[in-house]
Amino acid sequence: MKIDLTDTTSSKINKALVQGRRALGTPAVGMVLTMIIVTDEENAYDSLRAAEEASHEHPSRTLVVIKRHARTLRDRTRPHLDAEVRVGADAGTGETVVLRLYGEVSDHADSVVLPLLLPDAPVVVWWPVDAPDNPSKDPLGALAQRRITDLYAVEAPLAALETRVASYAPGDTDLAWTRLTPWRSMLAAALDQARTKVTSAAVESEAENPSAELLARWLQARLHVPVERVVSGGPVVTAVRLGTARGEIVIDRPEGPLATLTLPGQPPRTLALKVRPTSELIAEELRRLDADEMYAIALRGNGVKKEGKGRG
Structure with a gap:
């Protein structure tokens, strides 16, 4: 009606x-x-x-x-x-x-x-x-x-991200961060399985991608290691590489809804990692309305190296 x-x-x-x-x-x-x-x-x-x-x-x-x-x-x-x-x-x-x-x-x-x-x-x-x-x-x-x-709707997302850092108040969040939930869940699960110390990290994405920047800052803040931003040819976040003494932990999603997880000493496995529609992102944000402390940590993360050359 x-x-x-x-x-x-x-x-x-x-x-x-x-x-x-x-x-x-x-x-x-x-x-x-x-x-x-x-x-x-x-x-x-x-x-x-x-x-x-x-x-x-x-x-x-x-x-x-x-x-x-x-x-x-x-x-x-x-x-x-x-x-x-x-x-x-x-x-x-x-x-x-x-x-x-x-x-x-x-x-x-x-x-x-x-x-x-x-x-x-x-x-x-x-x-x-x-x-x-x-x-x-x-x-x-x-x-x-x-x-x-939503930093994806901004012409200069990384400059706008710095503005978000300066103005952050509890209750603020951004869909560029919400898009990372599956990535963060898979990375946490991979680290639980690997049970080894991470010594370096790299996040690969298209240039000026706000989700990749937030992911790199989050990794730096949580793992206390240097994180490199690498420009790749694919859209959005395409890969995360965590260096360890036993070898690399890699989640690679060059395109499509599937990603490949590689752990040291184990065969690669395929995981679902689709790009979610806006309705799913909004629904996730509405599930909890208290302050998102992890988003605040990611915003304020530091020590992320500037973008390097693409691999391959």
């Missing part, structure tokens, strides 16, 4: 949500959080689709905040708010409100959103693009327990 509201207010939007639930016989209970997506019109559809897929695991009220550029003289001279309310099958397993803010209303998005938050429930803010330099100080970010950014 969809309800379109033109030149509206937060109070009228709340009434429309109640109206929609009553029409469908759907209670408001069961939703566990409020997800705020701050995006532009171009990226709104894909972002909302990812959030709705994640809502099957985490039923939520999703508020999409789109700050519209004025296209007519009327838009420039008269600030207003338009909304699209979705309940039932049109909103995943929760409720969705698409908010389009015009004129000066765009400068007060937090005042528009605040009355629409679920009472006594956590708030998560996600910026698929154009994240603020300091998410926790942003008016919308200040409402949230969890703030999600």
Whole structure:
């Protein structure tokens, strides 16, 4: 069910949500959080689709905040708010409100959103693009327990990463870090099996890859060894090599969903290591809303050598 509201207010939007639930016989209970997506019109559809897929695991009220550029003289001279309310099958397993803010209303998005938050429930803010330099100080970010950014959406991701280091606050996280969860799990399992001390490390990826940089910093901070960044021809993170006295521990994924794990003295084995869609990344981030201490450690890791020449 969809309800379109033109030149509206937060109070009228709340009434429309109640109206929609009553029409469908759907209670408001069961939703566990409020997800705020701050995006532009171009990226709104894909972002909302990812959030709705994640809502099957985490039923939520999703508020999409789109700050519209004025296209007519009327838009420039008269600030207003338009909304699209979705309940039932049109909103995943929760409720969705698409908010389009015009004129000066765009400068007060937090005042528009605040009355629409679920009472006594956590708030998560996600910026698929154009994240603020300091998410926790942003008016919308200040409402949230969890703030999600994505360095993959930035033109200069490594420069933006340094900005994230300076502005980090508990509750901040980035999808470039979330993409590394399978890599970190496999590396931890490989080290448990190898039971040998690591003396060096290298992370291979395309140039300027933020996930590879975070992985290198995490390895340096946890293993206390020098970590080399190596530029490879493949996309995203393609390999991690850990040097030991007994030989290299290697996870190699040049392309596709499969990786090869090599341990000293053991035959290579094939592992599943696919590139996950955004909906899976968001669902993972919503499973725990406390501070991600490992992300903070990875951000602040140091001693990573600059990119070297590719192998082979």
